[in-house]
Amino acid sequence: MDVRIGVGGIVPEWKKPQFSISSTKKTIARHLNFMRFLSGLGFRLYAPMPVLLSKQAYKKVRASQEAMLHKDDYVKLGEEMRKMNIVGVIECSKYACLGSKKDYVIESAIDEIIAHAYICNYTKTFKNIVIHAKGEREILVENVRNLPTWVKKILCLEFPERENAKRFIKLCDECSVKPLADIGHIKLLGNNYVKDAILTISDYWDKYMILHYSNVDKRGKHVPLCGDDFLKALRILEKVDKDIWIVIESPRETRIKDGLKAMELVLENSKKNRREK
Known part of the structure; x- marks a missing residue:
């Protein structure tokens, strides 16, 4: 993956x-x-x-x-x-x-x-x-x-x-x-503000699953997926034979930094799973 x-x-x-x-x-x-x-920061831009x-x-x-x-x-x-x-x-x-x-x-x-x-x-x-x-x-x-x-x-x-x-x-x-x-919803538990993560599966992306890193809360504001919620979504994704994109929505400088931290978290989690196997 x-x-x-x-x-x-x-x-x-x-x-x-x-x-x-x-x-x-x-x-x-x-x-x-x-x-x-x-x-220039090494991001691949999506949509x-x-x-x-x-x-x-x-x-x-x-x-x-x-x-x-x-x-x-x-x-x-x-x-x-x-x-x-x-x-x-x-x-x-x-x-x-x-x-x-x-x-x-x-x-x-x-x-x-x-x-x-x-x-x-x-x-x-x-x-x-x-x-x-x-x-x-x-x-x-x-x-x-x-x-x-x-x-x-x-x-x-x-x-x-x-x-x-x-x-x-x-x-x-x-x-x-x-x-x-072709947009499915994964229900996440824990964080009251995060209702679900959106995964986009398109016939034009045969290889990728898209995980939106942030979602909209009850007040209409973007809230990052983080902690246990984020890891739960990743564990579901790892069962699917597709590569993963983590997408940061409406990027600001702080969210870009959050995204980089998320990337490190995902890679660390992925390496840990490989070792356990």
């Missing part, structure tokens, strides 16, 4: 966010620099999902115009990501806003999808963009249907919690997108 560490949810919060339309170029450059910074456009752009520019305006920048970002051997699917909970009634929120989400689609098409290493199937069903269907055909080809809906399987498949059919139902 090979254990690796990766980074997901690239949100360089230690940098000041950009707020003007003209700053989208700077926003893209900032994310690229952050990816290079993480790669990067930066917010690619400046926050206030949607009050002044209609949806696809902003994405089209920076098409060349996204293609360049895709090129650079390919050079860094970044792997994964692009997944962002923000896309759940497609089920919202607020026009500017929908425009924001659509723009992000189109921008990410430019990257997907160029890198060739990304197979899908994942949309969380949340919000009002009818609005979600209408907004997904209105996306460009070339974008819809790489879209898929994630199976939401507490959803009926037949109802979900019907929703995917209505949207004309693929279902993503």
Whole structure:
């Protein structure tokens, strides 16, 4: 079993966010620099999902115009990501806003999808963009249907919690997108805040199991898997004949350090198990 560490949810919060339309170029450059910074530390990047456009752009520019305006920048970002051997699917909970009634929120989400689609098409290493199937069903269907055909080809809906399987498949059919139902949950005991660890098994990763190193607590904050919870998840993973990626979500400098500690813990645990065998 090979254990690796990766980074997901690239949100360089230690940098000041950009707020003007003209700053989208700077926003893209900032994310690229952050990816290079993480790669320089020896991390392999998994499923990067930066917010690619400046926050206030949607009050002044209609949806696809902003994405089209920076098409060349996204293609360049895709090129650079390919050079860094970044792997994964692009997944962002923000896309759940497609089920919202607020026009500017929908425009924001659509723009992000189109921008990410430019990257997907160029890198060739990304197979899908994942949309969380949340919000009002009818609005979600209408907004997904209105996306460009070339974008819809790489879209898929994630199976939401507490959803009926037949109802979900019907929703995917209505949207004309693929279902993503290959996400399983491992229930962990002990820590009250950590509900479960998410393992992603994709036909496009034949070799890997992905363990998300952090989870969301009741207040919506990311909480690292640690101590006994983390070891329980690893023991389950070791029974599976796949290599393991430990993924640090929404990396900050402190979380990167936590991730490195986790890596040492996993390797130590793995060596111990080999000796016992």
